[in-house]
Amino acid sequence: MAPNETDDTTTAGEVEEPRAGRRRAARYIVPVTVMGVAAATIGLVPALADSGDPDLPDITAAQLIEKIAQSDVERLSGTVKITTDLGLPDLGGLESGLLSGAAGGEDGEGGSSADPSGRLTELASGTHTLRVAADGPDRQKLSLLENAAEYSLIHNGKDVWGYDSASNEVYHATVDEADTKERSAQRPPATPKDFAEEALKAVDDTTSVKVDGTAQVAGRDAYRLVVEPKQSGSTVGAISIAVDHETGMPLKFTLTPAGGGAAVVDVGFTKVSFDRPDASTFRFTPPKGAKVTEDTEQDRAHGGFGGKPERGPKPEEDLAKGLDGLRMLGEGWNTVATFDTGTGAGLPTEEAGGDLGGFLGSLGDQVKGDFGKGTVFSTRLVNALITEDGTVYVGTVTKDALVKAAEAGK
Amino acid sequence: MSRAETAGGTGAEASVRPRPLWTLGLVRDELRTTFRRWRTLALLGVLAAVPVLVGIAVRIETGDGSSSGGGGGGPAFVSQITNNGLFLVFTALAATLPFFLPMAVGVIAGDAVAGEAGAGTLRYLLVAPAGRTRLLLTKYAAVMVFCLAATLVVAVSALAVGALLFPLGDLTxxxxxxITFAEGLLRALLIALVVAASLLGVAALGLFVSTLTNSGIAAMATTVGLLITVQILDQIPQLHALHPYLFSHYWLSFADLMREPVLWDDLTRNLGLQALYALVFGSAAWARFTGKDVTA
Known part of the structure; x- marks a missing residue:
């Protein structure tokens, strides 16, 4: 890259005329200057654009939460960037290989790469760009942008379309008006609003909530609401929500872990507009030749989200739902969920589970306590303890707090 | 010697400046020599053959009525070709942009100055009262025209093959x-222009390499080697901090023109990056060429 290195100064003429050599070298000031200016511009423009925090009238945390609750934005379009770093082992290609393998295997019975339940779990790791558009409760569109392709989920009246442009496959389902709410609740959270609502549900007297100045998000002035657990022992460090000062809509959601480092979840609008999106945005007719998979009511009743655990959004949650004796230990942010898998044995052992047992064991840490022996599996946010007798403790608490809770709960 | 020559060059430049038509003539001559070479025609021929191959392959693959691109593998848009021939244009550009197109540009750009020097014709060119700066600009203009021509050859060939083998019509x-077919055509043209502009960085790099040596082959090999190196660097995840500065990083962003609404972020980043490469390596080529001893 450095053009200076290529200036050869060894010809005979230049020995006689050193000034000419210097003048030749001087010409390289031009490309070097261009590079310098470019580097400075790239470095400075974001700094200049970040022209300080906007001045907004003071507001209390309670008023701001009220504002979020009353927010009734029905029309918007925008671009959302979502970054999740749960610290899960990076299974990358393996995971997608398994997913597509599962999809391929199910082809005969209607599996499709346009099925929303499989596609939206992709959001659980890495960085993704989404486009969202909404016009009232009946028309929404969510697009997951990929390289030279897009996965769109379009809800228009009674129709729900999923379109995967990479494979040209279409998923179609019809919904009743009453069904709409239920289905949108099943959708994994994707927008800052979804995440903010989840976080604000957890606000109680174990939580400190304060307004921490203002910020600019997607060109709009916003208040920053910071939610922090008061107790120690939680893996959640702080949750910061940027709330639009006009509409009260959450524009950005950031969850930082107590252990420091990059945010575990960072969802924010990079562009947002509250105008009515063009009606053609929500219009969809399957392209010619596309493979259309119909998801009928009967299908969903017995083979829908619950029936395909290997492709469902959160298999472990389905599992948990099916288990009796789910108990909560502790309170507030340090709540630990515990349940008995009922197998009487924890992890598959070497003998029983073969290689898989050994592999799973090697991913966790061995711990001992009143509950006997167990294995702790850690991510940056969630820790889980599985004891020898098959009891599982899960919570967004540190490993020590988890072991303590397990001992207390025994 | 070189000083006298440079001085003579700028003097002549000053005296000719009021005649822009004369510069146009220079560019026209350069274009004529470039496009008359068998090498150039062979490169364009290879580029025109790529969409034919892709089109026939897709046609044979789907001849028995099965849908193509099972699971979305292969180059972008390939699963849509059977339903709309216009998609062959996008697929062909996506297939040629990573390697065939920049390689062809690298060959032409690398040969631009070094080839003349190697053949011993560069000094005669400099005898004409054109000035080295103007000669270099002429060369770069010719390479830019080649970028556009090469892209259009791929696009037009793909459109012709697509229209012959597959149905045309409104597209998704x-x-x-x-969108309507007319708007689809407009977007295809826009995409071809963006793809051509994506090659300007490689063109400037090739021109700079070309001023470093007197061997055309060496300059072409170096340019194509750099192209491959950059493409490999772009694939190494550990170097992600470097990626936004590699000229090939945003190449495939042309597909964002097929979104609705169009996503401009990466497109503008790509064009800005190409302009930066053109400025840096163009001025480096100027620094090298105007101060160079021309012995051949």
């Missing part, structure tokens, strides 16, 4: 909305 954007 990758966002799922529908």
């Amino acid at each position: 954007t990758i966002s799922g909305t529908r």
